[in-house]
Amino acid sequence: MSEKEFAQPDESLYSPNKKGPLGRAFAPVAGFGVTFSTLFRPAVTEQYLPHKPEQKTPPRPRYHGMHRLNRYADGLEKCIGCELCAWACPADAIYVEAASNHPGEQYSPGERYGRVYQINYLRCIFCSYCIQACPTRALTMSTEYEVADQTRESLIYEKQDLLVPLAQGMLSTPHPMAEGTTDANYYRGEITGPTQDQVDWVKQVRPDDPTVSSAQVSTVATKEAQN
Ligand code: SF4
Numbered sequence: 001m002s003e004k005e006f007a008q009p010d011e012s013l014y015s016p017n018k019k020g021p022l023g024r025a026f027a028p029v030a031g032f033g034v035t036f037s038t039l040f041r042p043a044v045t046e047q048y049l050p051h052k053p054e055q056k057t058p059p060r061p062r063y064h065g066m067h068r069l070n071r072y073a074d075g076l077e078k079c080i081g082c083e084l085c086a087w088a089c090p091a092d093a094i095y096v097e098a099a100s101n102h103p104g105e106q107y108s109p110g111e112r113y114g115r116v117y118q119i120n121y122l123r124c125i126f127c128s129y130c131i132q133a134c135p136t137r138a139l140t141m142s143t144e145y146e147v148a149d150q151t152r153e154s155l156i157y158e159k160q161d162l163l164v165p166l167a168q169g170m171l172s173t174p175h176p177m178a179e180g181t182t183d184a185n186y187y188r189g190e191i192t193g194p195t196q197d198q199v200d201w202v203k204q205v206r207p208d209d210p211t212v213s214s215a216q217v218s219t220v221a222t223k224e225a226q227n
């Protein structure tokens with residue numbers, strides 16, 4: 001190889017510019033130039049005051065916040081305890097234990113329900129893999145982002161912390177599936193509310209259940225299921 005190929009590049013191409021006498025004189029305070037130029041611009045800091053919710057900036061509608069375990073319109077839980085969410089989780093943040101539904105103790109359509117359901121928010125990275133893996137849309141994410149707490153134990157959310165409350169007109173569980181339906185009717189979204197048979201069953205087994213009087217009976221479920 002020739003000597004020319006090993007010649008060093010021109011040093012001025014990568015060396016910092018040499019300062020003149022004025023530059024050297026102001027060098028110790030030159031960094032403050034950025035400070036002073038920013039001092040009189042409007043602040044972009046967003047207030048975050050948990051005790052003043054009116055000052056909180058609402059997240060975007062598709063923001064991935066805390067999880068929710070959803071219900072069908074008749075009150076049955078959508079989670080079937082399949083554990084696919086736990087297997088999909090890259091942070092090993094979900095723990096599920098399934099149990100069998102029984103005729104007198106039916107919590108979800110089909111054979112099984114999620115008896116134990118935990119999400120460890122010390123591990124969760126809010127990637128949403130779990131909700132994409134869920135076959136029944138039982139698990140979704142809300143826009144709630146206030147997850148901080150004082151202890152490790154309080155950041156492991158149990159099923160009762162994640163399960164959505166009963167909406168107006170739903171019937172509390174356990175109760176049988178809508179008569180004449182299979183779990184497929186539930187998965188297809190054909191259940192629009194508790195049927196009279198379901199309400200009567202709860203009235204007989206738990207006469208003091210407050211959701212019996214508020215249940216909004218639906219006839220659509222059975223009609224569609226029989227088609
Ligand atoms: S959002 Fe991601 S890290 Fe959090 S529980 Fe779901 S899969 Fe795991």
Ligand code: SF4
Nearest residue numbers: 079080082083085134
């Ligand atoms: S939340 Fe969905 S994926 Fe997870 S156990 Fe329940 S049904 Fe299965």
